[in-house]
Amino acid sequence: DIQMTQSPSTLSASVGDRVTLTCRASSIFSTWVAWFQQKPGKAPRLLIYKASTLGSGVPSRFSGSGSGTEFTLTISSLQPDDFATYFCQQYNSYPLTFGGGTKVQIK
Amino acid sequence: EVHLLESGGGLVQPGGSLRLSCAASGFIFNDYAMTWVRQAPGKGLEWVSGISGSGASTYYGDSVNGRFTISRDNSKKTVHLEMNSLRAEDTGFYYCAKGLMVGPRTSFDYWGQGTLVTVSS
Numbered sequence: 539d540i541q542m543t544q545s546p547s548t549l550s551a552s553v554g555d556r557v558t559l560t561c562r563a564s565s566i567f568s569t570w571v572a573w574f575q576q577k578p579g580k581a582p583r584l585l586i587y588k589a590s591t592l593g594s595g596v597p598s599r600f601s602g603s604g605s606g607t608e609f610t611l612t613i614s615s616l617q618p619d620d621f622a623t624y625f626c627q628q629y630n631s632y633p634l635t636f637g638g639g640t641k642v643q644i645k
Numbered sequence: 646e647v648h649l650l651e652s653g654g655g656l657v658q659p660g661g662s663l664r665l666s667c668a669a670s671g672f673i674f675n676d677y678a679m680t681w682v683r684q685a686p687g688k689g690l691e692w693v694s695g696i697s698g699s700g701a702s703t704y705y706g707d708s709v710n711g712r713f714t715i716s717r718d719n720s721k722k723t724v725h726l727e728m729n730s731l732r733a734e735d736t737g738f739y740y741c742a743k744g745l746m747v748g749p750r751t752s753f754d755y756w757g758q759g760t761l762v763t764v765s766s
Binding site: 539570572574576581582583584587593594625627629630631632633634635636637638639 | 707751753
């Protein structure tokens with residue numbers, strides 16, 4: 539199974555900050571990675587798929603990059619609505635797996 | 646507008662069974678894979694099972710393989726998850742999600758609101 543390791547597990551930041559979240563895969567593969575945002579009591583929301591393609595309706599301050607084993611999600615200017623938990627997911631091979639999450643909280 | 650509505654969750658004893666359903670609307674159902682993802686309270690996301698648009702291909706996570714069965718009825722735009730031999734560690738919210746493509750090895754662009762399954766005596 540491909541393990542997805544996210545870092546950091548918690549990130550404290552302020553509105554307007556540029557933040558970068560990282561996801562590392564346990565084995566090398568292509569760009570079949572997605573990023574989700576989840577708020578308490580809500581279903582996850584797709585932000586990025588195929589490592590760098592923005593999901594429908596997702597603000598342009600979100601961007602994704604990476605290939606191989608390291609992937610990043612960047613929020614160019616953190617907004618109040620962005621404080622949430624973020625998960626990466628690989629769909630390169632079965633079983634599909636998620637990272638453990640990064641909680642972005644207010645500094 | 647895409648809409649996914651899960652049902653069938655509840656309290657069940659260890660070793661028991663439960664059948665979850667997900668009713669879909671707002672897209673051409675058989676053109677997309679469907680999946681179930683679960684989340685234990687306060688924990689991360691775990692992929693449970695996926696099914697191709699035609700229903701011919703199904704895949705399962707290691708922890709549920711042999712106990713859970715995914716199926717779909719394209720005429721009724723529904724997907725089901727039959728869960729047997731339930732364990733305490735199966736407790737959590739179960740989300741139905743729509744795939745980005747017809748094959749089940751995909752990510753998911755729309756999610757339901759989730760249904761809670763509690764396995765406890």
